[in-house]
Amino acid sequence: MPFPSPSANKDEGPALYVVSTPIGNLEDITLRALRILKEVSLIAAEDTRHTRKLLSAFDISTRMMALHEHNEQERSARVIEKILGGESIALVTDAGTPCISDPGYRLVSAASEAGVRVVPVPGASALLAGLAAAGLPTDAFHYQGFLPKKQGKRFEILKGLASLPHTFVLYESPSRVERLLGELESVMGDRPAVLARELTKRHEEFLRGPLSAIARELSGRPVVKGECTLMVGWAQATEVESVCDLDEEVRRALAESSDSPSRLAKSLAKRLGLPKGEVYEAVVRLSDASGN
Structure with a gap:
């Protein structure tokens, strides 16, 4: 079956367009994304200075407003009001696809609840x-x-990831x-x-x-x-039986060493012949308990 002509795919009517932009190479932007960015009345951008460079490269002069993680909730209402009034607005982030480790999901969620048509314009994604x-x-x-920056939360997530097949x-x-x-x-x-x-x-x-x-x-x-x-990738873990008082060994190591939790766990696991994950869990738990 032949592809339909570009005009047959043309987007019509007010909508929120979630537009993917290049993650590095400008040639990765799609023809549809360029057209949408030219045709909408407003572009909601994570960083307008960054997006202006992209628009300038393709001679696009559409006006912009900043919409980022610190003002997304406040400005979502304004964006939705404009779309309900008949405008079309594009959402972009600094690079890649909005809402994927980038701002945008609050706006998309609120727009959907308000009955606004949300249209993805797919493209680059790391x-x-x-x-x-x-x-x-x-x-x-x-x-x-x-991952979160706090050590305890990081470990809990990594422990869960370790079990994924x-x-x-x-x-x-x-x-x-x-x-x-x-x-x-x-x-x-x-x-x-x-x-x-x-x-x-x-x-x-x-x-x-x-x-x-x-x-x-x-x-x-x-x-x-x-x-x-x-x-x-996935690699099945092997179960190794503990033959020592791990907590006691960890407490002693914490008192004697200033190494990071990961480095300390690695050396302890090698010396004790225990799984690194088991030792790391004990290091984080006892380090948090002692306030280190």
Whole structure:
């Protein structure tokens, strides 16, 4: 069956258009996205300064308003009012697809409840770009995005991810990705993984191998640049029986060492012959209890 002509697919009527924008390479923007950004009366942008660069590259002069995580709830009502009054508005974030680890879901939810037509305009996504080139199983996968910063909450999430029988995906900043790799290895062992960096940009890179090998590669670099998408494969954990008083060993190690929880758990697990995840759980629990 032949594709319909572009005019047959033309969007009509007032709506909220959720528009994906490039994550690096400007050529990844779609023809439909360009048309929508030109035709709407207003673009709600996460950062208007950033979006202005994109619009200027394609000679688009549509006016903008800022809509980000700090004002989304307040400005959603204004956006919905305009659409109900007959306007069409596009929602964009700094890069990629709105609502995927980016602002937008509050607006989309409120618009849906108000009876506003919500139209996705799909395009670039670091999640899908990374998975497509990773070479890890994707018949099923779990997207986690950014982990919380608090150690206890991070551990609880990582512990849950360790039990998943399929690939999972995390986002991380370049300054914290080495720490994340260490935490993952401590909790779930040396899993197969792929780290995608600078996706679609000139210095795009995929690092493949066990978590420990990727960590060693990064540790040898003076600096790591570019947002990181980390995909971790599944490997069945082996049960190892504890033959010591783990809590006592951990308390002693905490008193004697200033190492990070992940580094301390790794060395203890190796010395005691215990699963890294079990030791890491005890380190975090007892560290929190002691106020360290």
